[in-house]
Amino acid sequence: NAGVTQTPKFQVLKTGQSMTLQCAQDMNHEYMSWYRQDPGMGLRLIHYSVGAGITDQGEVPNGYNVSRSTTEDFPLRLLSAAPSQTSVYFCASRAPGQGKGETQYFGPGTRLLVL
Amino acid sequence: DAKTTQPNSMESNEEEPVHLPCNHSTISGTDYIHWYRQLPSQGPEYVIHGLTSNVNNRMASLAIAEDRKSSTLILHRATLRDAAVYYCILRPYSGAGSYQLTFGKGTKLSVIP
Numbered sequence: 001n002a003g004v005t006q007t008p009k010f011q012v013l014k015t016g017q018s019m020t021l022q023c024a025q026d027m028n029h030e031y032m033s034w035y036r037q038d039p040g041m042g043l044r045l046i047h048y049s050v051g052a053g054i055t056d057q058g059e060v061p062n063g064y065n066v067s068r069s070t071t072e073d074f075p076l077r078l079l080s081a082a083p084s085q086t087s088v089y090f091c092a093s094r095a096p097g098q099g100k101g102e103t104q105y106f107g108p109g110t111r112l113l114v115l
Numbered sequence: 116d117a118k119t120t121q122p123n124s125m126e127s128n129e130e131e132p133v134h135l136p137c138n139h140s141t142i143s144g145t146d147y148i149h150w151y152r153q154l155p156s157q158g159p160e161y162v163i164h165g166l167t168s169n170v171n172n173r174m175a176s177l178a179i180a181e182d183r184k185s186s187t188l189i190l191h192r193a194t195l196r197d198a199a200v201y202y203c204i205l206r207p208y209s210g211a212g213s214y215q216l217t218f219g220k221g222t223k224l225s226v227i228p
Contacts, residue, residue: 004158031214042202042218043159050214058215090158092216102147104216106158 001026004107006091012113013081021076021110023091029105031094032074036060036087037109043090049074050096081114088112119203124223127193135188135222137203142183145208149216150177150188152199159202159218162188198226 033048045058049068150162176189202221
C-alpha cells in the first residue's frame with residue numbers, strides 16, 4: 001500500500017490565485033480530513049469527510065473548499081489564495097470504528113507559500 | 116473539548132528510557148488518550164492509544180493514571196530516530212469530535228548521542 005499520498009510537495013502561489021491540493025489513499029478508509037500546520041504550532045482541522053459525498057467543516061474552514069466524489073480521493077481547493085494561507089497542509093485518513101480504526105494515517109504534507 | 120497539558124521540551128540520552136507526561140484533568144469517561152509523534156518535515160504518525168488500562172506496543176508503552184487525569188508515554192530505549200514532537204490528544208469515542216484529532220503544541224523531544 002502507498003498509504004496517503006499528497007501532491008504537490010511544494011507550491012508557490014500569488015495572492016488571488018486558486019489551486020487544488022490533491023490527496024489520495026489506497027486503504028479504503030471512509031474517513032478523510034485536511035489539516036494545516038503553521039510554524040511552531042500543532043495541526044488544525046480544515047475540513048473532513050466521513051464518506052463519499054459527505055463533508056463537513058473543521059476548526060478553520062474559511063477560504064477552503066472540499067468535495068468527496070470517491071472513497072480514494074479528497075481534494076482541497078483554495079479559492080483565492082491569501083498570504084495567511086501560507087502553511088503546511090496534511091491530509092489524513094482512517095477507518096471508522098475502534099481497533100484499527102483508531103489509527104489515523106497522515107500524508108507527507110504539501111508546503112504552500114502565498115506571496 | 117477536553118484539553119491536554121504537556122511540557123514544551125524534554126531531553127534524553129540515547130539508549131535511556133524516556134517518560135513523556137501529559138495532564139488531562141478534564142477528561143471525560145468516553146475520551147480515548149492518543150499519542151502521535153511528528154518527525155522533522157514529516158506528517159504525524161500514530162504511536163499508541165488507550166482508554167483505562169496501560170498499553171504496550173512495539174513502539175512504546177502508555178501508562179494511564181487510575182483517575183485518568185494524567186498519562187505517560189514511555190519510550191523504553193530512546194534512539195536518535197525518536198527525536199520528534201510528541202502530541203498527547205484526547206479523542207471522544209463517538210460524535211462529531213471523534214472524527215478529528217485536536218493537536219496542541221506537543222513536547223519536543225531531543226535525544227543526545
